[in-house]
Amino acid sequence: MSPEISTNIRNHRRCLGWSQERLAEAAGVSLGTVRKLEQGGIARVETLARLAEALDVDTAVLFAPAASPEPIRDDGPSRQQLLDLRRHLMPPVGLAEEAGPPAESDVRGGLLHDIDEAHALYQDDRYDSVARRLPGILSAAEGGVRAADGDEQRHQALTTRARALFLTGKYLTQVRQYDLAYQALASGIRDARAIEATPTAAVGIIGMCWLLLRQDRFAECADLASDTADAVEPRISKATPEALATWGELLLRVAAAAVRNNRKEEAKDARRMAATAAHAIGREHIDFRSHWGAFGPATAEIKVIEDLSLKGDVRGVLRRADTGPLHKDSLKAYGTPSSNVWGRYRLDVARAHSLTGAHHDATGELMGLYGAQPEWMRHQPMARRVLRKVLATRTRTLTDDMRTLASHLGING
Template identity: 55%
Template sequence: MSTGLADNIRKHRRAAGLSQEQLAHEAELSVGVVRKLEQGGDARVETLHSLARALGVSTSALFATEAPKSVLGPQDEANRRYLAELRKALMPAVGIAAPLAEPAEPAEVSAIHRKVREGHALYWADQYGAVAKLLPALLRDSDAAISSLEGEEEQRAVIARCHALLLAGKYLTQVRQYDMAYLALSEAIRLARETGQILTAATGVVGLCWLLLRQDRFDESEKLAALTADEIEPRMSEASPARLAVWGELWLRVAAASVRNNRPDLAQEARRMAATAASALSTEDSTFPNHWGGFGPVTAEVKAVEDLSVLGDARGVLRRADDGLLGAKAVRNFGKPTAPNWGRHRLDVARAHLTLGSHQDAMDELLQLRRTSGAWITHQPMARYVMGDLLKTRKRTLTQDMRSMAAYLGVTG
């Protein structure tokens, strides 16, 4: 059965004057993959990146708009139950008179900020269950505080709620609850903008661009990040580390979206701008609450290496993975990136090893990530892709570590 994706690939292939065999050759894919896609099959986004590059179009041009397939399963049912309280706090039932929200006692604004800081620390420690338990009360308390205060105190309460929503948006994006995450982030951006907290609003945009990127909305992620970066562009001689870091993170978002959307020239320019911000910082910055992520020279290099992985340059990934700014000495001097950024980098390294046939090296990377970021890795499709491909390509008997990791990630052969 033909689909929108199949029709788009076929249309662009014919416009380029290519046969299925020629397109497969140019994209470095098997002709079977091209045939499957043109017959209505599905593929990873990475495969579509390769086809888009071969066809000279943006990856977004290949995406189709059609009714989605059902993906409901046991995990979806579990998530629905686990997030019920958070969903009620973030999205209360709305009637004609007012939202049907659970009553909450107004909390001290300082207590709300303290809880946000606690939740932020739990998030970076991969304690996602603890974050999920903390957020419902935090959202209800911050909403009640706004209703009970006036004047400057009300403004402080609005900022506290903005921070609570940013934490919710970050957590929900990480666990792939995208619609809820969008609601939290967009509301945080609105509140920050209305209270004149421009840097906080820009931090929310960084998070929203990450969400859009995860949804393969490359055009929107790229444009939103670039527009916001222009709006907060700092004076290098007087900018605070937090402003430089947020500005640099926005350019990382531009680069990540454009390289996936087959816009290499824009990606290269965005990487240059991010490197400028990183050079001005000279060290990794994570000055919460002014800056909610992590950015600096090492992070900028990690993301540049990620581009090589997206482009399928496995040897390039391994050449730079533990050298220069990513060498042990440089990481000690400049500081280590956030755990998620470093973990994603090591997944790229694992994928590169697997591509080049080094199964044990790929497993070593996965095992190390399980030891250091066990909760995080279970939310990473890349980890499952690497493990799944290893199971498919390994000729010898699986080791105990391989069987254990496959079970941990929920991957079957």
């Protein structure tokens, strides 16, 4: 069998965030068959057709040369932006003590304000603006650490630098610059550990787990998130919203990794505990200085729907969408999740519509995202997959909305 087939099966599986076990189950074939094919083994066309159906692609796609689903397009950071960040995150190492790039003096209050502003830009999906600000923020944070005099100043300076590094890691993970993201997140976690700031380190670990999920390192993600959640588990009756949110976000990472790795009971337990934390908070809590993202009842429910989508239960997705904590009246009481979490939820709904043949509804969901989060949408492979599904079954002339989406997402034909 040609090497393209094994590569294409593996690439499309990973693009869905599926394990080999999950693909085997969805296609109704043995795990050994999937492993054999990904290692270059042979199979009948009927078997390939079942795999293609499970992967939601045409069988011919598996035979295509050099196929790489959802390549990174020119919507990521520029070469110069990455070079500036590399200078800060990966300075040259020689025989002498590394000096790194020139550091600016830091006024801590001003730097925290700059980090908050950059975070707001990130939440608005203004990634170019974030990339332009990060080198200066990192330089100021480094300057603060170098200038720190005494334990109290050092503690404050390292805490601030950790926050700057976590934001950098968040941005780089979002734009799929994973090696640089790892460097930023690991450095921030080490800063927090150096001053025994466990809650701060836990925030960085939530980001590290997101990165591991993006890299298909599901077992490592689940183990890291579970160990950290055990270490920071609060006493519910006395816990602050910040402590509950951090614990809850870690449990969501455990569940996300476990469901992708076919560890169903582990995922179920983690979702149950996350729901407990969300109920205790009572509404969406957002404070990027104290935890990674938004957390609360709506976010916890969205992650349950994400599980259903990953398991291929499109009816379950549509049945739970916009009900319970996600009903418009409930959202008034609970508050809205972060824009990225909400966007992923709407993509799950759009995908479910496309798989049930409700292409008008799927297009409507995509247009809603295009209007609300156009830049974020361009970075989402799922958005391209959903639109391709809609376009592939379209027999009439494309609507204006379809043309707009195809142009925005870089889809030809």
